[in-house]
Amino acid sequence: MIECQDIYSSHKSSLNRPILNGISLKINPGESVALLGPNGAGKSSLLKAMVGLVPIEKGEIKVNGRKITPKSLPYVRSQMGMIWQGGGLIPQLSALDNVLCGRLGKMSSWSSLGGFPKGDRQKAQTLLSELGLAWQSQEKVSKLSGGQQQRVAIARALMTSPPILLADEPTSGLDVVVTQQVMAILMALHQGGITLVLVLHDLAMARQYTDRAIILEQGRVIFDGKSDNIEQEYSQLC
Amino acid sequence: MLKNPRNYFFIGLLITIYIWAWQSLKVDLTSLSSSGQYLGVFLGDFFPPNWQVLPQAMEALLETIQMSVIGTTMGAILSLPIAILSAHNLSPVGLRSFGNLLQNTLRSIPSIILALIFVSVIGLGSTAGTFALGIYSIGYLAKFYQEAIESVDANSLQALQVTGASWLQIAQYGILPQILPLSLGYTLYMFEYNIRAASILGVVGAGGIGFELVNYINGFERTKATTFILVMLVVVTVIDLGSSKLRQKLTEL
Numbered sequence: 200m201i202e203c204q205d206i207y208s209s210h211k212s213s214l215n216r217p218i219l220n221g222i223s224l225k226i227n228p229g230e231s232v233a234l235l236g237p238n239g240a241g242k243s244s245l246l247k248a249m250v251g252l253v254p255i256e257k258g259e260i261k262v263n264g265r266k267i268t269p270k271s272l273p274y275v276r277s278q279m280g281m282i283w284q285g286g287g288l289i290p291q292l293s294a295l296d297n298v299l300c301g302r303l304g305k306m307s308s309w310s311s312l313g314g315f316p317k318g319d320r321q322k323a324q325t326l327l328s329e330l331g332l333a334w335q336s337q338e339k340v341s342k343l344s345g346g347q348q349q350r351v352a353i354a355r356a357l358m359t360s361p362p363i364l365l366a367d368e369p370t371s372g373l374d375v376v377v378t379q380q381v382m383a384i385l386m387a388l389h390q391g392g393i394t395l396v397l398v399l400h401d402l403a404m405a406r407q408y409t410d411r412a413i414i415l416e417q418g419r420v421i422f423d424g425k426s427d428n429i430e431q432e433y434s435q436l437c
Numbered sequence: 438m439l440k441n442p443r444n445y446f447f448i449g450l451l452i453t454i455y456i457w458a459w460q461s462l463k464v465d466l467t468s469l470s471s472s473g474q475y476l477g478v479f480l481g482d483f484f485p486p487n488w489q490v491l492p493q494a495m496e497a498l499l500e501t502i503q504m505s506v507i508g509t510t511m512g513a514i515l516s517l518p519i520a521i522l523s524a525h526n527l528s529p530v531g532l533r534s535f536g537n538l539l540q541n542t543l544r545s546i547p548s549i550i551l552a553l554i555f556v557s558v559i560g561l562g563s564t565a566g567t568f569a570l571g572i573y574s575i576g577y578l579a580k581f582y583q584e585a586i587e588s589v590d591a592n593s594l595q596a597l598q599v600t601g602a603s604w605l606q607i608a609q610y611g612i613l614p615q616i617l618p619l620s621l622g623y624t625l626y627m628f629e630y631n632i633r634a635a636s637i638l639g640v641v642g643a644g645g646i647g648f649e650l651v652n653y654i655n656g657f658e659r660t661k662a663t664t665f666i667l668v669m670l671v672v673v674t675v676i677d678l679g680s681s682k683l684r685q686k687l688t689e690l
Contacts, residue, residue, distance in 0.1 A: 250599045276601045287596035291614040300610050304601020311606050359600070 201226040201249055201363070201396070206258035208244060208418075217256065218244045220418030228362065231386075231395040233405035233426055236415035237437060242398040243284070245415065246365050249396070250279055262363075276304060280356030282366035284398075286348045290341035294332060294351045297340055298323040301358030319358075326354040330384060346377030353384060363394040371400070382408050402430045486667055487660040493649065494668040501645040502672070504567045504638075505631035511567070512574025513624050519575065520582035526594075527586060527612075536579075544576030548634050552643035563644025570631050570638070577630075581623035585616040622684040629680050632673060 201224075208219040218241045226232055234242045247253045249260060251272045260267045262275045280301070288297045299315045301323075306315075315323075327336045330350040340348055349369060356364060369385065370378040386408060389395045399405050405412050405426050412426035414436060421436055522528050523536030551572050555565035589612055597611045639647025646665060653662035 247595075252595060252599065273601055276599055279599075281596065281599050283592050283596050285592060287590075287592040289593050289611060289614050290590075291618065292610070296610070300597055300602070301600050303597060303603075303606045303610065306606075308603045308605040312609065355596075355600075 200228055200261075200263055202261040203245075203248075204258050204261070206248065206260060207256045208248065208253050209256050214239070216418060218418055219248060219253070219255075221258075222415070222418065222420055223258075224413060224420055224423060226394065226396060228394050229392060230411055231389050231409045232397070233409040233412045233429075234396065234398045234415065235400075235402065235405055235412055235429070235433065236421075240415040241418040242415055243367050246281070246367055246396065246398055249365060250276055250281055273304070277359060278361055279363045279365055280359065280361040282349070282352045282356050282364070282369050284367040284371055286340075286352040288340045288348060288352055288355070290339070292340060293337050294327060294340055294343065294347075294354075295320070295323050295336040297351050298326060298336075298354045298358060301355040305359060323354065323358065326357055327351070330354055344377075345373050346380060349373065349377075349381050350384065353381075353388075357388075362392075363396070364388060365396045367398045368400060369397060370404070378404075402433055405429050482657070482659040483663045485660060486663040487658075488664060490661045490664050491668070494646070494665045497639075497646040497649055497665065498668055498672055500563050501632060501635045502676075504563050504570060504635045504645055505628055508567045508570025508635070509574055509624060509628040509631050511571030512578050512627065515571070516575050516578035516582055519579040520586060523579065523583045524586040526589065526591065536583075540576055540579045540583075543572060544580070546573070546576075548573040549637065549641060552638040552641050556641055556643050561642040561644075566635060566638040566643030566645055569643055570635055573634065574627050574631065578624065578627055581627075582616065582620050585619040585623070586612065588619075589615045618687045622687045625680045625684055625687075629673075629677055632676060636669060 203222050203224050205221055205223050206219050207221055208217045210217050220241070222241070222245060234245065236242055244253050248255060249262070249267075251267050255267075262271075262278055265271045265274060267275050289300070292300075299319055302315065302319050303311055310316075324333075324336055327333060327350075330353060332347060332350055332354070335343060335347060340351060343351065353369075364385070366385065370381050373381060382404065385395060385397070395409070397405075397409065399409075406429050409426050412422065412424065412429045412432075413420055414422035414433060416437060422432055424432070519536050519539055522532050523540060525533060528536065548569055551569035552566055555568045559565045559568065593615070594607055594611045597607045602610070635645045636647045636650070639645040639649070640651050642648065646669060650662055650665050653659060653665065
């Protein structure tokens, strides 16, 4: 469960306001939530704040009841996997090594110096196979297609089997067919019990794939409700 | 481009700079044309090459290459921490200005001055030249490495941070693979450059091919100097070809 209680990020002079400007919301276990809104509304920043990458000036974010502080950060991050816009992968490493990087937080710096244990390698290979990349695991990520890269990013986020998955525009730059494939994977994970928080720009996708939509504008929540009718709601609000 | 009146100003400024530089240098084209015959005489002294000194030339050149190998490696190892210190995505402002100051200081000292310093500290010979090359390389390699580090995709590092990776793990799995191809390419380029730089250090007695080269030219044994120059030409060309092929391979990584 993620709870944001009236959170403000630091003041941004180019906007003349904080990027996150008083956001309160609660995301329950097992939900699938779409974060929508125009560019610069604060969607990506909100996602980053949930993993402690955007400092909060006022208010607090709690994950499973624990407030995000430097001390609780390892716990908070162990509860969440994150999929970055564009993947956020290391292009020069193989797909398998990128997936293994998802385990780094569970290992000491010394033990990871010489590589990853066999069990982790097997798990990474299994994840890649499940996502249809069994034969590409030794391939450099820079040589993979956009859709394949996004699946590697999903596999990396799943390496620690987190209960919550955050994704920033997981299908940006992908064609229609690949978009459907990636979303189908995410939906299957949701069916398996994972809580999903997705930043999306496509309203039809929000309606089709998520139960709940939250619309942000200028760093505030202007809509929070079911996503059945989101296209209509959005056109009235934005 | 010429629609913007500001561009006229810059073109005018550029022309003024050229006229100013040319006038101040007092380049005399008439003396240049009459000096052609002296050039002919001077160059005539160099032919034909005296192949008797070929073994010495090979030996001196080998030393030059060895100096470049060790000097470049030394420079590369010392450059890495300075580059990390100077990179804006890894280091706080205070340390950064210190790193940049260090780099600029080293870059502004010519290699021949460094060679003079090391000759007076260590004594004549290739050790002094090797150290001079090592320190000289820092000024450039640190800058190259810094730029490679700064071009690393920030998202990919944050992504590792979110997995809970430590600083060392981020460096090993995030930064190193991304900077390695580019940095190795730059280091190879520096190696090539240092072979050429090392060949001049002999002038001040810091080892390498330059010592004999200058002695033969000044001692009117210029046909021997030609042999040295030819050997140098062949080796530098071969190394350039090899290393540019290798650099091409590296950028494809």
